[in-house]
Each structure stands twice: as structure tokens, then as C-alpha cells.
Amino acid sequence: MEVLKVSAQSKPKSVAGALAAVLRENGVAELQAVGAGAVNQAVKAIAIARGFVAPNGIDLVTIPAFAEIDIDGEERTAIKFIVEPR
Secondary structure (H helix, E strand, O other): OEEEEEOOOOOHHHHHHHHHHHHHHHOOEEEEEOOHHHHHHHHHHHHHHHHHHHHHOOOEEEEEEEEEEEEOOEEEEEEEEEEEEO
16 A cells, blocks of 8 residues: 655645545555644645545545554654545
């Protein structure tokens, strides 16, 4: 599964385009975000991506979960969003 990392500085429209491309290619994708700002950008990107793929008859659903990731040797808790068609 392709993992897209989202930061607080990520542009939601750019992330949405990448997400839509991954979904069209693989059928499923995962977004990872650490921190409130990054989670906010990820949620906006998912909403925008839904609009991108809807004309193709794809209805997206998102499954949120926690993930433990390693950043610079430090263990951090991230929110992961698994995005797939309904």
C-alpha cells in the first residue's frame, strides 16, 4: 500500500492530486499525519480527492487509525487514514 506523508505545510490540493493518482493506480492508499495541523491538511485533501474521483464513479471512504512511526530515531504517534473505494 502506498503511504503519503502529510505535514502542516502540505497543500491540500497537491496531496489530493497525489492521493487520486495513487487510488486510480492501486485502488487503496494511506495518508500519515503527525500533529493537529497535519491532520487538518490530510482531512481537507481527502475531501478534495473525493471530488476528483467522483466523476469516475468512485466513492471514497476513510478509515482512521493510530500508527507508531519513527522520526529521527524518536517514536511518534501518527494518525493514519486508509482511503479506499466503497
